[in-house]
Amino acid sequence: MSSTAPAAAHDAAARPRPRRLTELLLLLLALGIGVGANILVDPEQLDKDASHIVMSGSVLGLGALLVHVVLWARARYADPYLLPLAVALNGLGLAMIHRIDLSTGQTAANTQVVWTGVAMAVCCVVLWLLKDHRRLRNVTYIMLLLSAVLLVLPMVPGLGVEINGARLWISVAGRTFQPGEIAKITLAVFFAGYLSTNRDLILLAGRKIGPVRLPRFRDVAPMLAAWAIAIGVLVLQKDMGTAIMFFGLFLAMIYLATGRLGWIVLGVVLMLVGGFAASRFFTHVSLRLDAWLDAFNPEVYNRSPGGSAQIVQGLFGLASGGLFGQGLGQGRPDLVSYSNSDMIITAFGEELGLIGLGAILIMFLLFATRGLRAALGTRDAFGKLLAAGLSALMVLQLFIVIGGVTRLLPLTGLTTPFMSAGGSSLLSNWIIVAILLAISHSARRPVVTGPASDEDLATIEARRRARAEQRTQGSDAADREPATEPTRSAALSSSAAAPHHAGDSFDAPDTGSATEAMSRISDRSDGPAAGERAASRDTDDAAAAATTGGDAARGGTRAASSGGPEQKNEPAQGEAEQEGGTP
Amino acid sequence: MSELTVTLLRFGFLALLWIFIAAVVVSQARDLTVSGRARSASRERTRAAVAADEPERRRPAPTPQPRQAAPTTGGARHRPQQLVVLEGPLAGSSYQLSAAPVMLGRSTEATVPLEDDYASGRHARLFPQGSRWFLEDLGSTNGTFVEGQKLSRAAAVEPGVRFRVGRTVMELRQ
Numbered sequence A: 001m002s003s004t005a006p007a008a009a010h011d012a013a014a015r016p017r018p019r020r021l022t023e024l025l026l027l028l029l030a031l032g033i034g035v036g037a038n039i040l041v042d043p044e045q046l047d048k049d050a051s052h053i054v055m056s057g058s059v060l061g062l063g064a065l066l067v068h069v070v071l072w073a074r075a076r077y078a079d080p081y082l083l084p085l086a087v088a089l090n091g092l093g094l095a096m097i098h099r100i101d102l103s104t105g106q107t108a109a110n111t112q113v114v115w116t117g118v119a120m121a122v123c124c125v126v127l128w129l130l131k132d133h134r135r136l137r138n139v140t141y142i143m144l145l146l147s148a149v150l151l152v153l154p155m156v157p158g159l160g161v162e163i164n165g166a167r168l169w170i171s172v173a174g175r176t177f178q179p180g181e182i183a184k185i186t187l188a189v190f191f192a193g194y195l196s197t198n199r200d201l202i203l204l205a206g207r208k209i210g211p212v213r214l215p216r217f218r219d220v221a222p223m224l225a226a227w228a229i230a231i232g233v234l235v236l237q238k239d240m241g242t243a244i245m246f247f248g249l250f251l252a253m254i255y256l257a258t259g260r261l262g263w264i265v266l267g268v269v270l271m272l273v274g275g276f277a278a279s280r281f282f283t284h285v286s287l288r289l290d291a292w293l294d295a296f297n298p299e300v301y302n303r304s305p306g307g308s309a310q311i312v313q314g315l316f317g318l319a320s321g322g323l324f325g326q327g328l329g330q331g332r333p334d335l336v337s338y339s340n341s342d343m344i345i346t347a348f349g350e351e352l353g354l355i356g357l358g359a360i361l362i363m364f365l366l367f368a369t370r371g372l373r374a375a376l377g378t379r380d381a382f383g384k385l386l387a388a389g390l391s392a393l394m395v396l397q398l399f400i401v402i403g404g405v406t407r408l409l410p411l412t413g414l415t416t417p418f419m420s421a422g423g424s425s426l427l428s429n430w431i432i433v434a435i436l437l438a439i440s441h442s443a444r445r446p447v448v449t450g451p452a453s454d455e456d457l458a459t460i461e462a463r464r465r466a467r468a469e470q471r472t473q474g475s476d477a478a479d480r481e482p483a484t485e486p487t488r489s490a491a492l493s494s495s496a497a498a499p500h501h502a503g504d505s506f507d508a509p510d511t512g513s514a515t516e517a518m519s520r521i522s523d524r525s526d527g528p529a530a531g532e533r534a535a536s537r538d539t540d541d542a543a544a545a546a547t548t549g550g551d552a553a554r555g556g557t558r559a560a561s562s563g564g565p566e567q568k569n570e571p572a573q574g575e576a577e578q579e580g581g582t583p
Numbered sequence B: 001m002s003e004l005t006v007t008l009l010r011f012g013f014l015a016l017l018w019i020f021i022a023a024v025v026v027s028q029a030r031d032l033t034v035s036g037r038a039r040s041a042s043r044e045r046t047r048a049a050v051a052a053d054e055p056e057r058r059r060p061a062p063t064p065q066p067r068q069a070a071p072t073t074g075g076a077r078h079r080p081q082q083l084v085v086l087e088g089p090l091a092g093s094s095y096q097l098s099a100a101p102v103m104l105g106r107s108t109e110a111t112v113p114l115e116d117d118y119a120s121g122r123h124a125r126l127f128p129q130g131s132r133w134f135l136e137d138l139g140s141t142n143g144t145f146v147e148g149q150k151l152s153r154a155a156a157v158e159p160g161v162r163f164r165v166g167r168t169v170m171e172l173r174q
Helices: A005-014 A020-040 A051-074 A082-104 A108-129 A133-155 A179-204 A217-236 A240-258 A261-281 A283-293 A298-302 A309-321 A344-377 A381-405 A423-444 A454-472 A487-492 A498-504 A513-524 A528-548 A556-568 A570-576 B003-031 B034-053
Strands: A160-163 A166-172 A175-177 B082-087 B094-096 B102-105 B124-129 B132-137 B144-146 B155-157 B163-165 B168-173
Touching: A020 A051, A020 A082, A020 B003, A051 A082, A051 A108, A082 A108, A082 A344, A082 A423, A082 B003, A108 A423, A133 A160, A133 A166, A133 A179, A133 A217, A133 A381, A133 A423, A175 A423, A179 A217, A179 A240, A179 A381, A179 A423, A217 A240, A240 A261, A240 A381, A261 A283, A298 A309, A309 A344, A309 A381, A344 A381, A344 A423, A344 B003, A381 A423, B132 B144
Parallel strands: none
Antiparallel strands: A160 A166, A166 A175, B082 B094, B082 B168, B102 B124, B124 B132, B132 B155, B144 B163, B163 B168
């Protein structure tokens, strides 16, 4: 093969590659950022007491490596950028929390390191169990129930704890946890599952009033129920930030599913009306609005509950950071209250400057674009909605936090994903990473995308012969190949590369085809066009099975089983129904 | 630590952040096209040249023509070009086939409108794939028959093989 460079280049371009090595290299860079930042916040610690630096570095490194290894084993074609980006952001967050601990004498960094380890382990578990993200679709309504339970949990007497006027936490064994953070994932899964099933009903059924077609109430009722639970509970818990985030998630997902801009307009109007009403009825909301609009008024600044001191100090921090920042460990981010959670962005702005903060924002942007890339690439509506919804969720959360600390929006307490101190936020964001990785694996994994040609059939036949020969030699080495090898699908793929790598996948088995066949079956339900294609594919699979003959255990027969039942009784049918009747 | 080292480290760290971003952006540049569709066009162009160099290695299969990316255009040269009506109301007429799928039926929107009372409005569909045409019944009342066998799924139709839609019998010719 090496004799023709152009052919080899084609091969490389057309065939999806796992790209796990790219990921490993980027991971090393990301770890360098995390550990480097942790050292730079106080270089003298390295000589005196390096235990924290060593511990946080090794937890971050081992955790990242563990996820990486799990990806090798379970999701080889997953996106190679999500993990390094998450690790870099998490490492930066650890360093900044550690840096603020040094000035304030807290021990938040140690807790955060523990949570990082836990979150990464959970990410691995989710990746391991969630081989196919479509399984989540089966639990759509369980997710709705789970979201409701999680959101109500903090209001259970004895379990819920009220911190800073918001009742968002539960206390288990002395540790506090924010169940709402997990609820954002379960709600996203519910919205994706519900909308992917009922999208057409919402779009097409219902009365038409003027140019607008209103969906029938019963088609949107579960969505509205989910929305009402989320918003209602959060308003009761006095957490406006999370309420806005959930409302935004609802809007984003319904827009993604229907493509109607009207929903967004309606939603924004509703949000403004709701905000106005809330500012009238809830004192804490009106205080927030005051602190936003009139932040530099000394009276507002000095007010004891709901003063603007936090916002203004954050702005001063950003200002003193300037373009290049004060340098890690050189600023005074500790002057801002909650500088390691809600206000961590201003701490970064102060110490890394506009250039550093810009880099952090771009990392988030890249993370979200990789999520959207997975959504574009995956073939099922549920996966598309889920990946895009989770990416939208992250962008929305960042927008609310950063808008809040820069006085673009009223400040509402939300965590910065991956960075803020807080275990539940970290945990939920790493679960999001796991789900996005699983979806991106199914998006990039090579599958049959078009009908097979004569050439493919010939390839299958040739491989069957090769296998038969191998078997007569008493060697069944092929059986021991890894189960994820997607060779058959590569050979069957309609992309132009099929002919050339057919050659090198000759002796490999096609144990991976079972999942691909499954995905093709589900493709068929996606639309009439896909249905037609699938039908024609079945024909070829049937032909493949015919040529493969009795080679039942492996090969083309495996694919034929996807079109199995119909195909089996075809001859009988053909004889029974000889002639059609009169019209 | 000297002032200089501190300053260097400070700017070095900012540089590291942007190097990381640059690494991500540069290495992902290649897969920013959705499903590689943009690439396949250029691949198509170069394939002819490559195929000329190495015909036997690139074609392990006995089929003579190279495989194309778009299934509707594959092997067009060897695909039957003509649809001939042998029996039925339109007997004797023939249709030129291009690369586009053809709908057979009584409806006026059908590509080949059959004036056949025994055919359904949208009766069957012929579509090209590789070097062959496939016939698929579209849920017609009376069914579509190839060589006397009722179609239950799409099937390849070779030139010279007779198939029946309603009372119209047709075949493909080279």
